[in-house]
Amino acid sequence: MDKLVPEHAEIIRRVAADLKGRPGPLLEVLHAIQAQLGHVPPAAVPLVAAELNLLRAEVHGVISFYHYFRSRPPGAHTVSVCRAESCQAVGAEALAAHARQRLGVDFHETTPDGRFSLEPVYCLGNCACSPAVMIDGSLHGRVTPERLDALLSEADRKR
Amino acid sequence: MTFTAYVPRDAGALSLGAGEVAHAIAREATARGLELQLIRNGSRGAYWLEPMVEVATVHGRMAYGPVSPGDVPGLFDADFQNGGAHALSLGPTDRIPWLASQQRLTFARVGVVDPASVADYVIHGGYQGLRRALALSPQAVVQTVIDSGLRGRGGAAFPTGIKWKTVLEQPAGQKYVTCNADEGDSGTFSDRMLMEGDPLSLIEGMTIAALAVGATQGFIYLRAEYPHAHRALNQAIAAAYQARYLGADVMGSGKRFDLEVRLGAGAYICGEETSMLESLEGRRGEVRVRPPLPAIKGLFGRPTIVNNVITLATVPSLLHRGAEYYAGFGMGKSRGTLPIQLAGNIKRGGLVERAFGLTLRELLYDYGGGSASGRPLRAVQVGGPLGAYIPASQFDTLVDYEALGSIGALLGHGGIVAFDDSVDMARMARYAMEFCAIESCGKCTPCRIGSTRGMEVIDRIFEGQDAEGNVRKLEELCELMVQGSLCGLGGMAPFPVQSALRHFREDFRVRS
Numbered sequence: 001m002d003k004l005v006p007e008h009a010e011i012i013r014r015v016a017a018d019l020k021g022r023p024g025p026l027l028e029v030l031h032a033i034q035a036q037l038g039h040v041p042p043a044a045v046p047l048v049a050a051e052l053n054l055l056r057a058e059v060h061g062v063i064s065f066y067h068y069f070r071s072r073p074p075g076a077h078t079v080s081v082c083r084a085e086s087c088q089a090v091g092a093e094a095l096a097a098h099a100r101q102r103l104g105v106d107f108h109e110t111t112p113d114g115r116f117s118l119e120p121v122y123c124l125g126n127c128a129c130s131p132a133v134m135i136d137g138s139l140h141g142r143v144t145p146e147r148l149d150a151l152l153s154e155a156d157r158k159r
Numbered sequence: 160m161t162f163t164a165y166v167p168r169d170a171g172a173l174s175l176g177a178g179e180v181a182h183a184i185a186r187e188a189t190a191r192g193l194e195l196q197l198i199r200n201g202s203r204g205a206y207w208l209e210p211m212v213e214v215a216t217v218h219g220r221m222a223y224g225p226v227s228p229g230d231v232p233g234l235f236d237a238d239f240q241n242g243g244a245h246a247l248s249l250g251p252t253d254r255i256p257w258l259a260s261q262q263r264l265t266f267a268r269v270g271v272v273d274p275a276s277v278a279d280y281v282i283h284g285g286y287q288g289l290r291r292a293l294a295l296s297p298q299a300v301v302q303t304v305i306d307s308g309l310r311g312r313g314g315a316a317f318p319t320g321i322k323w324k325t326v327l328e329q330p331a332g333q334k335y336v337t338c339n340a341d342e343g344d345s346g347t348f349s350d351r352m353l354m355e356g357d358p359l360s361l362i363e364g365m366t367i368a369a370l371a372v373g374a375t376q377g378f379i380y381l382r383a384e385y386p387h388a389h390r391a392l393n394q395a396i397a398a399a400y401q402a403r404y405l406g407a408d409v410m411g412s413g414k415r416f417d418l419e420v421r422l423g424a425g426a427y428i429c430g431e432e433t434s435m436l437e438s439l440e441g442r443r444g445e446v447r448v449r450p451p452l453p454a455i456k457g458l459f460g461r462p463t464i465v466n467n468v469i470t471l472a473t474v475p476s477l478l479h480r481g482a483e484y485y486a487g488f489g490m491g492k493s494r495g496t497l498p499i500q501l502a503g504n505i506k507r508g509g510l511v512e513r514a515f516g517l518t519l520r521e522l523l524y525d526y527g528g529g530s531a532s533g534r535p536l537r538a539v540q541v542g543g544p545l546g547a548y549i550p551a552s553q554f555d556t557l558v559d560y561e562a563l564g565s566i567g568a569l570l571g572h573g574g575i576v577a578f579d580d581s582v583d584m585a586r587m588a589r590y591a592m593e594f595c596a597i598e599s600c601g602k603c604t605p606c607r608i609g610s611t612r613g614m615e616v617i618d619r620i621f622e623g624q625d626a627e628g629n630v631r632k633l634e635e636l637c638e639l640m641v642q643g644s645l646c647g648l649g650g651m652a653p654f655p656v657q658s659a660l661r662h663f664r665e666d667f668r669v670r671s
Contacts, residue, residue: 085540086346088590121342126348
C-alpha cells in the first residue's frame with residue numbers, strides 16, 4: 001500500500017474535522033475526499049477510521065460496497081456508458097462495445113496514457129433519450145457510435 | 160422591450176443540446192440589441208421535442224422545437240420572440256396535443272416555473288398546501304392524506320397516509336422525514352424531472368409531512384448519478400431557507416424544519432428503504448430485517464417517514480385542493496394520477512401524467528407513437544429491472560396496480576421500457592440475473608449466489624447443454640429466489656426471467 005502523501009493527509013484531516021459532527025458522516029467524508037483527490041486512496045482508510053472513531057473494517061467495508069468510490073485515481077476524463085434496459089433497447093450493447101474498442105480498455109479500466117476511464121453505469125435517468133452516456137458529469141442522449149467518437153475527441157482536446 | 164425565453168436546464172434536455180441553444184439565444188439577442196430575460200425551466204417532458212424553447216407572448220407561451228443552435232438566427236429572423244411563424248413552431252405550448260391531453264397534478268409546474276425561484280413557485284400556487292396544513296391539526300393533515308387514497312409512488316404502493324399515521328402515533332421525540340430519491344430503475348426519470356423542474360414542491364411536501372408527524376429534520380437521499388438534480392435541490396433549499404419556508408420558524412408558525420440532501424454512491428439496493436436508511440447513517444447499504452418498520456424504528460432508530468419524491472411532491476396539492484379532488488381521479492384502489500415514463504425503443508418518449516385507467520396500448524401508441532426504429536413492438540418491461548416483461552398480446556392491460564398485478568406484472572415506479580422485435584428475451588433474462596449479481600448487497604444467499612448461478616444456467620442453455628433440463632433448473636432457481644430472499648432485489652429479480660420464460664420461451668435456445 002502506497003503511503004499517503006502529506007498534502008492528502010492534511011486534506012483528509014480537514015474534511016473529517018468539518019464533517020464529523022454531522023449524523024452518520026462517513027459517506028459525506030468519503031464523497032468530500034473523492035471530490036478533492038479524485039479517489040479514496042487505500043492508505044486513507046486508517047486515517048479516516050481514526051478521525052471518525054470507526055473501525056478500519058467499517059471504512060473499508062463502506063468504500064468497497066459502493067460502486068461510486070474508487071481506490072485508484074481516474075483518468076483525465078471519465079466516460080460512463082449506460083448498460084440498463086432502456087438503453088439496451090436502442091443499441092447500448094453495441095455502443096459499449098464501440099467504446100471499449102475505441103479506447104482499447106474494458107469497463108473499470110483506464111487507458112494506459114491516463115486520458116480516459118471507462119465505467120459502466122446502470123441508468124442515468126435519461127431513458128426517453130436512450131442510449132445515454134455521461135462524460136465528466138455532462139449528460140448526452142441518443143448517442144450513436146459516431147457521436148461518441150466526436151464527444152471523446154472533444155474531451156481529449158481539453159486538458 | 161424585454162422578451163422572455165425559456166430554455167430547459169433539465170438534464171435530459173441538456174443531453175440533447177439545450178445548453179448550447181441557451182447560449183446561442185443569449186448571444187443572438189445581444190448581437191441584435193434585444194433585451195432578453197432567459198429562464199432556465201424544467202422540461203415539459205416531451206423529449207422528442209427537446210431542446211424545446213418557449214417564449215412568453217401576449218397570446219401566452221409559444222413553443223419551438225426541437226431547436227439546434229444553428230436554428231437560432233432563423234428564429235430571430237422569424238420574430239419568434241413575439242411568437243412568429245417558423246418551421247419549428249409548435250404553437251401555444253399548452254395546446255400541443257401530447258401535453259394538452261394530460262392531467263398534470265404532480266407535474267403541474269414542471270417546465271412552467273423557474274425552479275430556483277420561491278416567488279415564481281408561490282405565484283403558481285406554491286405553499287398553499289403548507290398554509291392549509293398549518294391551519295389544521297396534525298391528525299387532520301394525516302387524515303387528508305389517507306382520504307386522498309395516495310399510495311407510495313416509489314413502487315411499493317403502500318398507502319401514504321397510513322405510514323404517516325404510524326409515525327404520528329409514536330411518542331414525541333426525535334423523528335425524521337426522509338425522501339427516497341434513489342431513482343435507479345431503468346426507464347424511470349420522473350423523480351429527476353421533478354427535482355430539476357419543481358424542487359420546491361418536494362420541499363413543501365416534506366415540510367407538510369414533518370409538521371404533521373412532529374419531525375424537525377429531513378433528508379433527501381439522492382443518487383450520485385443525478386448531479387443536475389443535486390444542484391437544483393441545493394439551490395431550491397437555499398432559496399426556501401432564505402424565504403423562511405425552512406428553518407427555525409417555518410412560515411411564521413414557530414415550528415422548525417431543517418432539510419438537507421445526502422448523496423448516495425452508486426448502489427441500486429439503496430432504493431430499498433431500509434438499505435437507504437443504513438446508507439444515510441453512513442454504512443454499507445445492507446437491508447434490515449423487518450419488523451421493526453421504519454415508521455417505528457427508522458433512521459438512527461427513530462420513527463421515520465420514508466417516501467418517494469413523487470409521493471411527497473404530490474402532497475401539497477392534496478392539502479391545497481382537498482382529498483376528494485385527488486381521489487376523484489383514477490379507478491378502483493388506484494386513485495389519483497400517475498406520472499408514467501415512456502422509454503427505450505419508443506418514438507415519442509417522455510413523461511405522461513394521467514389518471515389511472517389507460518391501457519399499455521394507448522400509452523405506447525397514442526402517446527408513444529410506436530417504436531423509434533419503426534419495427535413492431537415485441538415486449539415492454541414495466542416497473543424497472545425487477546418488473547416483468549409483457550408481450551404485445553397483453554398490451555390491452557390497464558396500467559394500474561391491480562390490473563398489472565393480475566397478469567403477474569407490477570407497476571413499480573411507472574416506467575415503461577419498449578423493445579422492438581429485434582430483442583433477444585433470453586439475453587434480457589440473463590441481464591436481469593447479471594444486474595442482480597452486480598447490485599446484490601450480499602446479506603442473503605438466494606440473492607447473492609442465486610443470481611450468479613442464474614447467469615451460469617442461462618449460459619449453459621446458450622451453449623446447448625441440456626436445454627430442457629437447464630430451463631427447468633432456471634425455473635426452480637427463480638422460485639427459490641422469490642421465496643427465500645430477504646428483500647425485493649433477490650425476491651423480484653426473477654420476475655423478468657420468469658416472464659421471459661412464460662412468454663418468449665422460444666428465445667431460450669442454443670447460440671452459434
